[in-house]
Amino acid sequence: MKTIERWDIFELELKGKPEGNPFMDYEISATFKGDREEKTVEGFYDGNGTYRIRFMPSFEGVYHYEAKGTFQNELTQKDKLCGSFTVSPASSENHGPVRVLDEVRLRYEDGSSYYSIGTTCYAWANQTQSLQEQTLETLKNSPFNKIRFCFFPKYYLYNTKEPLTYPFERGHGEGLDMALVKKAKEECLTFPGMKQAEFDLAFDYTRPNTAHFRRYDERIRQLRDMGVEADIILMHPYDRWGNIMMDAKSCDSYLRYVNARYGAYRNVWWSLANEYDLIRTKSTADWERYGTFFQEKDPYQHLRSIHNCGDFYDHSRPWITHCSLQRIDFYKTTEETGLFMEKYKKPIVWDEICYEGNLELGWGNITGQELVRRFWEGALRGGHCGHGETFLAKDDILWWSHGGRLKGESVPRLQFLLDILKEVPGGYLKEGHGIFDETVGIAATEKTEGRKNRQSPFAPHTSGYEIHYLGIMQPAYRDLYLPEERKFQVDLIDTWEMTVTDMGVHSGIAKIKMPQHPYMAVRIVEVSS
């Protein structure tokens, strides 16, 4: 009997009908039954009469399955239509899918800590194979445990090359909604200033290009095996190939296809859109239908989100598992984590807070220092941030879209931040009360909210594990108002120089000398003796 590990993929390959449009005309599914779960999952067409059904078991033990649907010849493949396999314990690097814990925090399904340090390479999977390999190599040596990227190719500044493959087969515009096409051509709904001549709408949108999706299989699997969550963007506005001009039936079929094909990868997150509000071919009713589809039909209940350019989507919608945010205030970004966490009672993932780089456009030209500052401001409030890099290059390869090599200064500092967070009891910080020039993160396991009174600098310290982050402030020292009867180990953390300096054990009022430059933090941990 075949054995796979928990949260890995069991795949069934079956021959079905190749005639007509196999993507639209037939259905194949299987029911998987183990001791602790029973799930029916849809299969997908993979070309040449081949259908695949993929299943991710959430528990150990023996599973039985039974497939049904429109087959080419049920008799010749009878032994394949039902069977059994064994699920062994997960290996040490496999913690299962990421789940929402305690309303506002993320965690792996096996209970181990997951703190997302994301990056963004929108179009990396559509670059040359060698560049894709380089991107994977870079990721391997980075702190990133989530990457955000698109299924559809991207047309935009520095993104004018054709993709390696197209998501749909060549055709004659089958499945296009001609009213949306007209709207897109007339109102510049995609890349500003795009000319009509630049549209390439000669695809059959009812037929996914299996070569395209097969490439994504490999990349998602590789990311999974590296421990990187794949935050897959299903739609985005920077389109000239008609991918956001499909009619409802074709679009729904695309989502069903993606769900069937990739749902069994434990590292998949569904990001319905990048900048949903710039996709003016879609209405709220569309987004609601898409979101509800995944909520109802994804057997594994992967994380679901929708990312904005201007105003946020209504993140209180029940199908949204976490807030995937682009900052809406230019000056105050991750400082607002608590505000939205309180409003939506969901995990806050700042997927776009301006990228480290020197691009001419305002979302891609901050310093490494500022990006790292935003990460700390987010992390101490219990939120997550996404990295991106936009340094102009002679070869026009920018990490933000193409992947490749990293050039900035922030990445080692993000690893340092992750290392600091891994030491926190419970693996997370939550925002505590501090004085006004510091952001205070308290171990999520703490019962207190930090200082008793946020207003007074003299309010006593109350909790047992705190990090005070000082951002751009540069005090010569900091007075800590520690309880007389308790002892605290104090460390000075230089978040930019990546050093931790032991400042000794203190009680009562402790005057901690500071180095008088920005980006410092003070860690205060209660010790028993």
Add this chain to the structure above:
Amino acid sequence: MKTIERWDIFELELKGKPEGNPFMDYEISATFKGDREEKTVEGFYDGNGTYRIRFMPSFEGVYHYEAKGTFQNELTQKDKLCGSFTVSPASSENHGPVRVLDEVRLRYEDGSSYYSIGTTCYAWANQTQSLQEQTLETLKNSPFNKIRFCFFPKYYLYNTKEPLTYPFERGHGEGLDMALVKKAKEECLTFPGMKQAEFDLAFDYTRPNTAHFRRYDERIRQLRDMGVEADIILMHPYDRWGNIMMDAKSCDSYLRYVNARYGAYRNVWWSLANEYDLIRTKSTADWERYGTFFQEKDPYQHLRSIHNCGDFYDHSRPWITHCSLQRIDFYKTTEETGLFMEKYKKPIVWDEICYEGNLELGWGNITGQELVRRFWEGALRGGHCGHGETFLAKDDILWWSHGGRLKGESVPRLQFLLDILKEVPGGYLKEGHGIFDETVGIAATEKTEGRKNRQSPFAPHTSGYEIHYLGIMQPAYRDLYLPEERKFQVDLIDTWEMTVTDMGVHSGIAKIKMPQHPYMAVRIVEVSS
């Protein structure tokens, strides 16, 4: 006939009654009449039976005056009670008082441009004479044309020495409101943690100490002659001498005294309070009474404001001439200039936006870079900012409170900013529409609002004089969308390095190379050929 210049002071010295309490018991005033104005102004008691009446003429020509009141002997000083003098044109450095122009902008009364670059030395006039002289010397070689300081001595961190003089004569608490004293002692209404034993309430609050106020005469005059506006703080919370615990009658008498004594200095601004909301011995009714008093009784209608710690006072009150603000958001400070300008339709003066320094407290530990950035963000929106400096020093002399010498890096950059602003047509910028990573200031004389559409980076440039400030962003270049049919001189301004680089004359789409570091601005000025 005596001659003074326009907006200078004509002073009448008269002998009145010394018996009883001359500050409370008698009134002396004079009516001054010139061709274009007639004003009755109150005199004040200056000790030893001497009363003074001061008058600032707002016009040139011959003035006649006539004094009346409770005199010691009207007969012996009959020749003094009425008389005439001539007012000559103002000298070149004398532009008259600062007035509100066009709702939101300040200007000197003679029509010349005034752009306030303020500083704060709360207690400088209560330090040793030599330190005061040093402060004046520093001011002389600085860009500062406004200084914010207190009449009353200050008790606070680094401010625990006794003042050179006290504002009231020694006494036995005459004029104190004992209910307020009790409240102050019980509820720590002044400096947090202050012990009852630290209060020194042995003054007669009905008797101003003329030695104290005479010292201020000299300092205000010296500031005036240096072209520095005196933004005088009449009350503040950091008090241990009972100055904010006076009963209503004594307090009103103090304000009357100040108005009579200093109103004739053209450089005086009345700041009712520093951090009015921390003065918990005062109610809104009190502030309204004080504000209305100056609105009704100040013959010269000096600028009037009230400064906050937490929430703003209601700056829409008619007696308030301009918004004197301490930033209420820790992260977004002068970026909010436009918001409040629109709300209150009054000049915005950010009197407290965190000081350059390394103090342990969060209002006094930002870098010079950040302070200068805040000034630019304010200035490009047509607002004003206040400087302050809080570097710890062995001698505990910190510019913010004591004056002395400047140690920081911001001051030459503020001079540079002022120099840039002086070249702007109309002497002011107003906020224009730009793209989202730049703050655009347009010459106040311009009719346009800048780019036609704030949303698009490709929207065409419309106005003839613009400065685009890029703050912490570091683009490698910037595309300017200039009209084809017009020509523009483009300069690159490095606001930190204080350089202006000629980037040539451009039309149409111009790609301007940038140095890829923060704190840059691009100036775009239409040229005729």
